[in-house]
Amino acid sequence: MYNKATTNKRVLVTGGAGFLGSHLCDRFIAEGYHVIAMDNLITGNLRNIEHLFHLPQFEFYNCDVSKFVHVPGNLDYILHFASPASPIDYLKIPIQTLKVGSLGTHNLLGLARAKKARILVASTSEIYGDPHVHPQNEDYWGNVNPIGPRGVYDEAKRFQEAITMAYHTFHGLETRIVRIFNTYGPRMRLNDGRALPAFVGQAIRGEDLTVFGDGSQTRSFCYVDDLVEGIYRLLLSDYVYPVNIGNPDEITIKEFAEEIIKLTGTSQKIIYKPLPTDDPKQRRPDISRAKEILGWEPKISRSEGLKVTYDYFKNLPSEELKTEPKEFSNYSK
Known part of the structure; x- marks a missing residue:
């Protein structure tokens, strides 16, 4: 390699x-x-x-x-x-x-x-x-x-x-x-509290997916x-x-949770908890500067990347799959 x-x-x-x-x-x-x-x-x-x-x-x-x-x-x-x-x-x-x-x-x-x-x-x-x-x-x-x-x-x-x-x-x-x-991608820590690993970890453990706020906050x-x-x-x-x-393809946290449920084939539902303090309501990059100066823009679709990432999480040691953080949120990365 x-x-x-x-x-x-x-x-x-x-x-x-x-x-x-x-x-x-x-x-x-x-x-x-x-x-x-x-x-x-x-x-x-x-x-x-x-x-x-x-x-x-x-x-x-x-x-x-x-x-x-x-x-x-x-x-x-x-x-x-x-x-x-x-x-x-x-x-x-x-x-x-x-x-x-x-x-x-x-x-x-x-x-x-x-x-x-x-x-x-x-x-x-x-x-x-x-x-x-x-x-x-x-x-x-x-x-x-x-x-x-x-x-x-x-x-x-x-x-x-x-x-x-x-x-x-x-x-x-x-x-x-x-x-x-x-x-996101392989090598993220499953239980580090960020939205994707939190959702996937809950899905793998057969738990309901926790969304903070009403799920209308967005991430990219x-x-x-x-x-x-x-x-x-x-x-x-x-x-x-x-x-x-970053990727300017914006999605709400609720929609993202639904994507994870579909990806993992679980039957869990979404539950809601209060929004954490100072949680950003919107997050989407303007990448005009990266396009102009670096000739860069993302190439890998979310569906493609999520599949690879989910496969990585599924193959983690069983003890890691069973562990969950005391508290997590869907804010930040």
Whole structure:
């Protein structure tokens, strides 16, 4: 599946054992890079990258980037994807979430400067908050509650963008910023609280599907391979300002739950619970900038991507299928 590295370029992927980070490791290995994955494994899982361990062009560092980062040798690129990304995680570890977005980003920007490397940081559609502009474009500043339960994640990402641009303008560092919208695919954690794995997990366990609010809130789901392609193009582009990467095919949460019921062939019904605080009512990316600058748009349909993802979840160990989070919601990614 993987060939020996055909380039001497080296890339560091923080959060490399996570959902998105592991797929990025795969992509850069396939492109012939030497890949260094870094993760403290709070939410990442070595299972996501164990298929790479035998490769001479792959390394793994168990490291908390919020404390200190050291990588021997040269680096050409850094992709900073180390951060809790689901409500379950960042509500459980709020301080660590803030630290990885601030101290961790600062450390990695310093490393990029020392190594003269280009750095791409993973921001999020959550910086738009509960938006007053729809669809969301990169010029919209957002509607975020900094002291609400989601503030630890939203504001960490907003600070991350600010310090990244400061390093670019003040130090001349080569930086890229990707604003990631709802993404799904194999290697998502089944019980991380996000809509797709929450629904699939309930369906597999024979439980009713829980929708928060009346289900009219919308999301737009992008398959992970499409997202990785957009990120790869952005990293290698000359564009320094934020770029939305996501799928503009918008759907309500209620409709999405119905799709999962149809996909899984279950007979469960939908039940409703109160909407969480500051839950965005609408989420859809304006990808005009990505189309124009990167020549990118998603190619994989939701029906195609959901089938692959469901097949992945069905084959997880039985103990994982039985476990459910104490609380989850259909907001965020």
